[in-house]
Amino acid sequence: MKKRRTITREATLGIILLAIIVFLSLTTSFFTKSGLYSFMLDVSPTVVAAIAVGMVIFTGNIDISVGTISGFVAYTAGALVKAGAPMVVFVPAAIAIGTLLSGINGFITVKFKVPSLVVTLAMNMVHIGFYATFLPQSGWIENLGPRFTWFGRGRILDVIPYTFVVALIVSIVAMFVMKYTRFGRALYAVGGNRQSAIFSGINPDTTVMKVFLVQGFLIGISALLRAMTRNEVMPSVFVGRELFFISAALVGGISIFGGSGKIVGAVMGAALVYLLSIAMIYYGLQDYYQFALQGIIILVAVFITVTDFGKIRKRMQRGKLKVAIND
Amino acid sequence: MTDTRLKRRRRLSAIFTHQSILVLVLVGLVAVFGIMEPVFFKPRVLFDVVAIVGEIGIMAMAMTYIISTAGVDLGVGYNLQMSGIVFGMVWVSTGNPVLSIVAALLTGLLAGIFNGLIISRTRIPPLVTTLATMYLYRGISMILAGTQTFTGFPDGFRAFSTTKLFGFLPIQAIYLIVIFLIMNYFYERGALGRNMKGMGFNEKAIVFSGVNTRRIKLGIYSLMGLLCGLASLIYLGRLSAAKTSMGDYMNFEVITAVLLGGTSIMGGVGSMRGTFIGVLIIGTLKKGFTLLNFSGNIYNFTLGILLILSLIVFALEEERKRMAGREEATSAAAARPASQTPGDNPPTG
Numbered sequence A: 001m002k003k004r005r006t007i008t009r010e011a012t013l014g015i016i017l018l019a020i021i022v023f024l025s026l027t028t029s030f031f032t033k034s035g036l037y038s039f040m041l042d043v044s045p046t047v048v049a050a051i052a053v054g055m056v057i058f059t060g061n062i063d064i065s066v067g068t069i070s071g072f073v074a075y076t077a078g079a080l081v082k083a084g085a086p087m088v089v090f091v092p093a094a095i096a097i098g099t100l101l102s103g104i105n106g107f108i109t110v111k112f113k114v115p116s117l118v119v120t121l122a123m124n125m126v127h128i129g130f131y132a133t134f135l136p137q138s139g140w141i142e143n144l145g146p147r148f149t150w151f152g153r154g155r156i157l158d159v160i161p162y163t164f165v166v167a168l169i170v171s172i173v174a175m176f177v178m179k180y181t182r183f184g185r186a187l188y189a190v191g192g193n194r195q196s197a198i199f200s201g202i203n204p205d206t207t208v209m210k211v212f213l214v215q216g217f218l219i220g221i222s223a224l225l226r227a228m229t230r231n232e233v234m235p236s237v238f239v240g241r242e243l244f245f246i247s248a249a250l251v252g253g254i255s256i257f258g259g260s261g262k263i264v265g266a267v268m269g270a271a272l273v274y275l276l277s278i279a280m281i282y283y284g285l286q287d288y289y290q291f292a293l294q295g296i297i298i299l300v301a302v303f304i305t306v307t308d309f310g311k312i313r314k315r316m317q318r319g320k321l322k323v324a325i326n327d
Numbered sequence B: 001m002t003d004t005r006l007k008r009r010r011r012l013s014a015i016f017t018h019q020s021i022l023v024l025v026l027v028g029l030v031a032v033f034g035i036m037e038p039v040f041f042k043p044r045v046l047f048d049v050v051a052i053v054g055e056i057g058i059m060a061m062a063m064t065y066i067i068s069t070a071g072v073d074l075g076v077g078y079n080l081q082m083s084g085i086v087f088g089m090v091w092v093s094t095g096n097p098v099l100s101i102v103a104a105l106l107t108g109l110l111a112g113i114f115n116g117l118i119i120s121r122t123r124i125p126p127l128v129t130t131l132a133t134m135y136l137y138r139g140i141s142m143i144l145a146g147t148q149t150f151t152g153f154p155d156g157f158r159a160f161s162t163t164k165l166f167g168f169l170p171i172q173a174i175y176l177i178v179i180f181l182i183m184n185y186f187y188e189r190g191a192l193g194r195n196m197k198g199m200g201f202n203e204k205a206i207v208f209s210g211v212n213t214r215r216i217k218l219g220i221y222s223l224m225g226l227l228c229g230l231a232s233l234i235y236l237g238r239l240s241a242a243k244t245s246m247g248d249y250m251n252f253e254v255i256t257a258v259l260l261g262g263t264s265i266m267g268g269v270g271s272m273r274g275t276f277i278g279v280l281i282i283g284t285l286k287k288g289f290t291l292l293n294f295s296g297n298i299y300n301f302t303l304g305i306l307l308i309l310s311l312i313v314f315a316l317e318e319e320r321k322r323m324a325g326r327e328e329a330t331s332a333a334a335a336r337p338a339s340q341t342p343g344d345n346p347p348t349g
Helices: A009-027 A033-058 A066-082 A087-112 A116-134 A146-153 A162-180 A182-192 A194-199 A204-227 A242-251 A263-282 A289-306 A309-317 B003-015 B018-036 B043-052 B054-068 B076-094 B097-121 B126-145 B155-162 B171-188 B191-201 B203-208 B213-239 B250-260 B272-291 B296-335
Strands: none
Touching: A009 A263, A033 A066, A033 A162, A033 A182, A033 A204, A033 A242, A033 A263, A066 A087, A066 A116, A066 A146, A066 A204, A066 A242, A087 A116, A087 A204, A087 B296, A116 B250, A116 B296, A146 A162, A162 A182, A162 A204, A162 A263, A182 A194, A182 A204, A194 A204, A242 A263, A242 A289, A242 B126, A263 A289, A289 B126, B018 B272, B043 B054, B043 B171, B043 B272, B054 B076, B054 B171, B054 B191, B054 B213, B054 B250, B054 B272, B076 B097, B076 B126, B076 B213, B076 B250, B097 B126, B097 B155, B097 B213, B155 B171, B155 B213, B171 B191, B171 B213, B171 B272, B191 B203, B191 B213, B203 B213, B250 B272, B250 B296, B272 B296
């Protein structure tokens, strides 16, 4: 009997990505030096953040305050630069802030056993309120100078931004961690079946706490990658960014129920989400079509993930298709 | 654990129920704001609290149903926004108030039905569905309105939410009480309310006891949508301008009110009365902060902290109840003869 070749979700995504790239290259100025440069520059922070959010989703949790956490990270970096701190100080400090804030989310989720979505929804509001209430000028800092922007604007061979290299390294490390380390496998185990994770000696609470800390660390990197391309920081520009991160992760095939998905999917998802938004700009659709589009993308992506097409196909072969996805 | 201590604890927990604590919090808040700004005690100002939570209250009642079933609707604020903008557009282009009202209600209802269909017919969890449709509805209202603002609504329409009965009682109080009475009736008395709470505890068990949970889900999310449409009308009458910033963060206020009222986010436990008091607390905070000239951001910040605190308090309360139950069970077991295991039924008579 011939072995059936199954097309993985990642392969499908790859084909779609390729098709969009070819289409954009043929019809617009996407495939030029500046077009590619700006694409790589824009997509890098989203790739890192999609990996971060994806790791939390692996465990069956979700964090929708990552956008506003990014704002705090950017503000910390900006304020420290303004105070004259060198890069070896402000980068770790900013990442530490991200880790701390995400850790608070994780702590409340784990300690009090409340759904992470509601905790982070509340945190989202706390952060937004904090910007405007407690930060001077709502956290707006300008004229940061080349000490802040040299890394974000630097490029190799005039095309590849440094930030893209960072995103690439983070992706490779994350893939390695998910596949070959105890921590990575524990994430899948906790998200897949909490009870059997406990029986195989994994402490779900510690694992979830750890993944929130890792997420904070990665969000710190992602926020810096984005902030350091600009000469000023403004925390409120990060409000709502979580939408892109989450839809990138979900489009990449990371199951919202936890326990399945791949890092490479999240990376491709980030690229897809960005390509679509670039395509919209090239074709002159206004910015606010983004919201509606991302909403639909999330719905479709999750629908594909939750629908057991194999089961449906089997039923169709047996000649009695009942559209009963619910059971 | 001696018997007297147990009895005292039971008596104490009978007095300090979640709701009575909430009422104390509400009274305390009113007192604090009143002392800081004496004008707060004037009936016109005090009752204005009810007027500004009219729309939040209406949505929170339906949200209590939804959260009891272990679901949630994150997009209520943006559903309200979309309905309001549809109202504004239809009013500006046709000038027909009845048509505009019907259009707004229909928009809200359709948005709710869309949520309900996805949640009841697919395995996509409510959190994700409504997170996605939240962005979808927000996007749609931005596409529809752009930067436009729709104004110039007729006075007759505005009277529906600006009328003051006896010179001080806002008409929203009537809406809230009527909707509360209806919703509370179905929540506390009928099989429907029991089934909804049951769905929050264990949906499979309710399915196996012969209840069509899909229909309940479709029903409550549609009801939520319809009430969002209604809330948008009440909100617009007070605001008299439809624009894309209306309803921002309202989802969050609604969820906070419901959780504050003692409905468990995990489902299964809920109280419509608690929600009512929760809504009033939110209104008091909102009005008090406005009077004290605090910005909206401090309000959001406080509300965020409040939501997290109420989540934590509720979780701790559940934990304590479980521990107390265990203690009672063990002390009861100790009181029994040694031959009996704790699992046995105590002898009758």
